[in-house]
Structure formats: structure tokens, C-alpha cells
Amino acid sequence: xxxxxxxxxxxxxxxxxxxxxxxxxxxxxxxxxxxxxxxxxxxxxxxxxxxxxxxxxxxxxxxxxxxxxxxxxxxxxxxxxxxxxxxxxxxxxxxxxxxxxxxxxxxxxxxxxxxxxxxxxxxxxxxxxxxxxxxxxxxxxxxxxxxxxxxxxxxxxxxxxxxxxxxxxxxxxxxxxxxxxxxxxxxxxxxxxxxxxxxxxxxxxxxxxxxxxxxxxxxxxxxxxxxxxxxxxxxxxxxxxxxxxxxxxxxxxxxxxxxxxxxxxxxxxxxxxxxxxxxxxxxxxxxxxxxxxxxxxxxxx
Amino acid sequence: xxxxxxxxxxxxxxxxxxxxxxxxxxxxxxxxxxxxxxxxxxxxxxxxxxxxxxxxxxxxxxxxxxxxxxxxxxxxxxxxxxxxxxxxxxxxxxxxxxxxxxxxxxxxxxxxxxxxxxxxxxxxxxxxxxxxxxxxxxxxxxxxxxxxxxxxxxxxxxxxxxxxxxxxxxxxxxxxxxxxxxxxxxxxxxxxxxxxxxxxxxxxxxxxxxxxxxxxxxxxxxx
Numbered sequence: 001x002x003x004x005x006x007x008x009x010x011x012x013x014x015x016x017x018x019x020x021x022x023x024x025x026x027x028x029x030x031x032x033x034x035x036x037x038x039x040x041x042x043x044x045x046x047x048x049x050x051x052x053x054x055x056x057x058x059x060x061x062x063x064x065x066x067x068x069x070x071x072x073x074x075x076x077x078x079x080x081x082x083x084x085x086x087x088x089x090x091x092x093x094x095x096x097x098x099x100x101x102x103x104x105x106x107x108x109x110x111x112x113x114x115x116x117x118x119x120x121x122x123x124x125x126x127x128x129x130x131x132x133x134x135x136x137x138x139x140x141x142x143x144x145x146x147x148x149x150x151x152x153x154x155x156x157x158x159x160x161x162x163x164x165x166x167x168x169x170x171x172x173x174x175x176x177x178x179x180x181x182x183x184x185x186x187x188x189x190x191x192x193x194x195x196x197x198x199x200x201x202x203x204x205x206x207x208x209x210x211x212x213x214x215x216x217x218x219x220x221x222x223x224x225x226x227x228x229x230x231x232x233x234x235x236x237x238x239x240x241x242x243x244x245x246x247x248x249x250x251x252x253x254x255x256x257x258x259x260x261x262x263x264x265x266x267x268x269x270x271x272x273x274x275x276x277x278x279x280x281x282x283x284x285x286x287x288x289x290x291x292x293x294x295x296x297x298x299x300x301x
Numbered sequence: 302x303x304x305x306x307x308x309x310x311x312x313x314x315x316x317x318x319x320x321x322x323x324x325x326x327x328x329x330x331x332x333x334x335x336x337x338x339x340x341x342x343x344x345x346x347x348x349x350x351x352x353x354x355x356x357x358x359x360x361x362x363x364x365x366x367x368x369x370x371x372x373x374x375x376x377x378x379x380x381x382x383x384x385x386x387x388x389x390x391x392x393x394x395x396x397x398x399x400x401x402x403x404x405x406x407x408x409x410x411x412x413x414x415x416x417x418x419x420x421x422x423x424x425x426x427x428x429x430x431x432x433x434x435x436x437x438x439x440x441x442x443x444x445x446x447x448x449x450x451x452x453x454x455x456x457x458x459x460x461x462x463x464x465x466x467x468x469x470x471x472x473x474x475x476x477x478x479x480x481x482x483x484x485x486x487x488x489x490x491x492x493x494x495x496x497x498x499x500x501x502x503x504x505x506x507x508x509x510x511x512x513x514x515x516x517x518x519x520x521x522x523x524x
Contacts, residue, residue: 017405023393210389214448215379216406217372301351301374 021211022224028200032229035192036236036281037243043185044244044274050178051273052264057171060164067160068141070099070130074154083128086155089147090132095139102129189233189281190288197229197292208300222293226286233285237278245274302327302456302487303348305517308357310343317343319515321357325489327455330482330505332498333491334520335512341491344512345458348489349381350374362455379407382449382486386461388441390433396420396444397429403452411451423447423477439470446477456487463497471497479504 070090074082083101090099102110107129108121141159148155201208211221248265266273302325309319317340325331325348333341346352347359350366359366361377369377382403390399400420401411420426423443428436436444442462449457459478463471475497482488482505492498501507509520 017398017410020394020398021391021402021405023391206389207391210391211402211406212375213378213383213385213389214403214406215375215377215452217375220406298371 018220018224019227021216022204022207022221022228026203028196028203029228029232031196031199032193032232032285033236035196036189036233036285037240039185039189039192040237040240040277040281041244041247043182043277044241044248046178046181046185047273047277048248048265050175050182051266051270053171053174053178055267057168057175060171061168068132068134068139069158069160070132070148071156071158072128072130072152072154073125073156074128076125078154079128082152082154083130085152086130086148089144089151090130093139093144093147095135095137097133097135099130099132102131186280186284190284193229193233193285193288194292197225197289198296200225200229201293201296205300208297212297212300218294218297221297222290225293226289229289230282230286234278234282237281241274241277245271302362304358304360305347306358306360308347308354308359310340310347310352310354316355316515318347318512318517319356321517323510323517325456325487327487328482328485330479330488330501330507331490332501332507332509333489333512333517334493334495334498334509337493339512340515341493341512342460344517345383345460345489345491348456348458349383350377379403379452380455382452382454382457384442384445384449384457384459384462386464388433388445390441390444392433395430395432396425396436399433400444400447400451402448407452416451419447419451424473438465439467439473442466442470442474443477446474450481450486454486456489457481459488459490459492461492462490463492463494468496472500475501475504 070086072079072082072086087099087101090096104121107126108117108119110129111119111121111126141157145157148157208221245266251265304324305321308321309316311317311319321344333344335341343352347354347366348361350361350369353366361369362380364373364377391402394402397411397416397420398405401416404411417426417429420429423446425440425443425447428440428444433441433444442465446459446462449459457478462474462478466474471494478488478490479501490497490501498507498509511518511520
């Protein structure tokens with residue numbers, strides 16, 4: 001660990017005389033800086049997407065798993081009796097915290113978005129809805145369904161699993177895609193830095209041959225290139241990350257009406273995650289340049 | 302110092318040099334001559350490890366070339382100074398930094414006084430901040446010589462060092478090589494300039510090797 005920190009310190013502080021032996025790399029320098037900045041900018045958004053969808057998946061899973069609905073479809077003259085029966089069953093079902101039948105006003109409010117506010121709820125054969133709230137451990141949904149079908153044939157339990165699962169799965173898939181995007185961005189950046197480093201190495205073939213001729217070891221020559229590209233990637237990624245974080249901060253704030261898109265961003269300590277992008281970019285650039293340099297140097301005696 | 306034992310080398314499967322057995326001893330002064338394309342540069346490259354023999358064995362300072370790692374070759378080049386006809390400088394660095402380059406890559410700082418004396422010895426005191434492209438051919442050759450000796454090498458190899466120089470400048474460079482040899486550095490100069498060899502033999506006990514038919518032979522008294 002001490003040796004690693006020593007090497008890291010040497011890489012950051014550098015040796016001015018050793019740095020000067022490699023001439024300025026021109027286009028390759030800008031290519032590294034710009035590609036690292038662009039990749040870091042994209043990485044911030046991929047990270048924001050991953051974290052936001054992660055939060056969404058947890059919220060959906062948590063909120064929906066705490067509630068269930070019993071729907072009673074029965075002739076009008078049996079509706080009150082069946083409702084009472086179902087409430088009695090729910091009252092003694094382990095894991096059910098509370099249960100209450102929705103009144104006419106609540107039912108009208110539920111249907112208003114589709115049928116308007118003037119729907120004559122009382123004259124229509126609309127099922128009675130019972131809202132069930134679970135306790136922490138939850139109830140045995142399969143057992144409750146069996147009991148309801150036996151004692152109250154018109155009652156159907158909807159524990160939200162059927163439509164909750166695809167939503168949670170979609171959110172988790174989005175989160176995975178976000179992380180996959182981060183991996184692809186890292187790979188693309190490594191490829192860009194490798195190409196830029198190889199271009200710089202090819203352009204400096206004469207410099208490398210001269211350095212070898214006067215007794216330079218491969219690692220000395222490689223270090224001069226690696227330090228340069230690592231610091232450029234770090235600087236570019238820092239600028240790109242900062243720009244990305246500002247852009248995410250300027251996104252509209254999360255609200256109920258906006259839903260998922262307005263929740264795309266960082267929350268709380270989530271803002272610390274993007275700060276890992278510049279060091280990560282520097283590590284990628286370090287290894288990509290080192291591998292490219294040593295590979296090129298092997299071709300020079 | 303450097304021993305060749307039945308060494309052979311060639312390019313693309315055809316042999317250029319073969320059956321070479323000789324020793325370059327400490328403090329010796331050798332010329333290597335032969336027509337263009339005979340293999341003089343190849344011989345020098347075998348000496349400083351840029352090429353490996355296809356057959357035979359080369360031992361440099363007691364170490365077998367075949368067993369040398371790339372780092373070993375780098376260390377070998379700190380003990381052998383090389384002067385090329387085309388010099389090879391870092392064009393973005395001033396002359397003094399180019400001359401001090403072997404020290405820089407070895408992680409050592411150049412002593413300012415010693416560097417000044419060295420540049421004065423090769424007659425380049427006035428060009429310390431000049432960039433290599435602005436130097437004349439003779440100045441570049443003398444700068445290459447200064448760079449080759451800054452590590453106080455035990456051996457100096459020079460490949461056609463006077464190829465681009467007039468006779469006066471060639472003699473000046475030769476004088477520097479003779480001085481260096483008198484200080485104990487072994488010298489090997491590859492050249493086809495017989496006048497230079499004759500001028501050297503008047504100053505120092507130089508031996509002449511000639512490449513003929515892929516073989517390295519000791520030249521006769523005609524030189």
C-alpha cells in the first residue's frame with residue numbers, strides 16, 4: 001500500500017526534467033481532454049439515471065407492498081352483507097393492519113379521471129372497494145384469497161403483485177442499463193485514451209528511439225507519457241463531471257405530477273457519487289496509456 | 302569488455318555477417334571499415350544491443366547478450382556511448398539538455414560546472430541554449446560526442462561520425478576521440494574514410510578491422 005501511494009504521489013508530483021523529454025502532444029492532448037470531459041459528462045447522467053431508477057424501484061416496491069384492495073362484485077341487495085362479511089374476515093386476518101370500505105365520494109373521485117366528476121355512482125353496478133393496509137410482516141395473500149372465495153364468493157383480493165412486479169422489474173432493468181452504460185462509457189474512454197496515446201507514441205517514434213539509445217528504461221519512457229495522459233484525463237473528467245452535475249442540478253425538481261422524469265437526479269449523499277468519476281477516469285487513462293506505451297516500446301530496440 | 306564468439310547476423314534470412322570472433326578490449330582504439338552495406342552499422346548495433354545475433358554469442362561487460370532483459374540493455378547503453386552519423390536529438394530541447402539526456406534518463410542531475418566544461422571541450426560553449434535544428438553538421442556531431450561521453454562510458458562507438466563533415470572538422474572530431482581514448486575509453490569508429498584512419502594512426506595505436514565477405518578481418522599494413 002505504501003509503495004502504491006508512493007508511486008501515486010510520484011505520478012502526481014512528477015519530475016519536471018523527465019516530463020520535458022516528451023514534446024507537447026498537440027492534437028492527442030486535446031483529444032484526451034475532450035473525450036474525458038464528454039465521457040464524464042455522459043457518465044454523470046448515466047449515474048443519475050441509475051440512482052434515480054434505484055430509488056424509484058425501492059419506492060414502488062415499498063409503497064405497493066404495504067397496500068392491497070378487495071373488490072366485491074355482488075347484486076345490490078347482497079352488497080352490504082358481503083362487505084360486512086369481508087371486513088369481518090379482514091379484521092381477524094393476521095398481517096392486516098386495517099381495512100375500510102371506500103364510500104361513494106371516494107369511489108367517484110377514483111373514477112373521475114376517466115368518466116368525469118358527474119358520474120352517477122349510486123345508479124351504476126360499480127364494485128365496492130375495500131382498502132387494506134398491511135402490517136410490517138404482511139399477510140398470507142394466497143390464504144386470504146382462498147378464504148374469501150369460500151366465504152364471500154363476490155370478493156376478489158388484489159394485492160397489487162400482478163402489476164407491481166413489472167413496474168419494479170422495469171425500474172430495476174433501467175438501473176442495470178444505467179450501470180451498463182457507465183461500463184460502456186468507461187470502456188469507450190479507455191479506447192479513446194489508448195488511441196490518443198498510440199497516436200502520440202507513433203508521432204514521437206524518433207524521441208523514443210533517442211531515449212532508448214541513451215539508456216532510458218521502458219518504464220521511464222512510459223511514465224512520461226502515462227503521467228501526461230493521466231493528468232489530462234483527470235482534468236477533462238473533472239470539468240465534464242462539474243458540467244454534468246450543474247446540468248443535473250438545473251433539471252426540474254421532483255414532484256408528484258411530474259413522475260419519473262422530474263425525479264431524475266441525485267438526492268442527499270447521492271451527490272457524492274459523481275465525485276468518483278474523475279479519479280476513475282484517471283485510473284482508466286493510467287492503465288490504458290501504460291499498456292499502449294509498453295506495447296509500443298517493445299517494438300523499439 | 303565486448304567479446305564476439307562465432308557471431309552471425311543477417312536480415313530476411315540472408316547472412317550479412319558470419320563467423321565473427323573478436324574482442325574489443327578496455328582502452329583499445331579500433332576502426333571498422335568496409336564498403337557501404339558491408340555491415341559496419343550492423344556490427345555496432347550488435348555491440349550496443351540494438352540487434353541480437355542470429356548465431357553465436359556476444360558478451361558485453363561479462364553479461365551474455367542473449368540473457369539480457371530490456372532493462373539490462375538500457376543499463377548497457379549507459380556504459381557504452383554511441384555517436385550516430387544522423388545524431389538523433391530531441392529537437393524541442395536546447396543543446397545543454399540534449400547533452401545531459403543520458404544523466405536525466407538515469408535519474409541523475411547534471412553538474413552545471415562539468416556540463417559547461419564538457420561543452421567547452423567540444424567547442425560548443427556558445428550554443429548551450431540553441432535547439433538542435435539550428436546547429437550545423439559539425440556542431441551536431443560534436444554535441445552527439447559530448448552526449449555520448451557525459452556518463453563517462455567505458456566504450457564509445459561512433460558510426461560514420463565524419464560522414465557529413467569537412468576535413469578540418471573531421472580532424473577536430475578525431476582529436477577529441479583520441480583525447481578520450483587517452484583517458485581510458487575504448488573507441489570503435491566505423492568509417493570508410495581511409496584518410497581519417499591514417500591521420501588517427503599517426504596519433505594513437507589504432508587497429509583496423511575490415512569487413513569483407515561477411516567476415517571481420519584485421520586489416521593489413523596498407524592502412
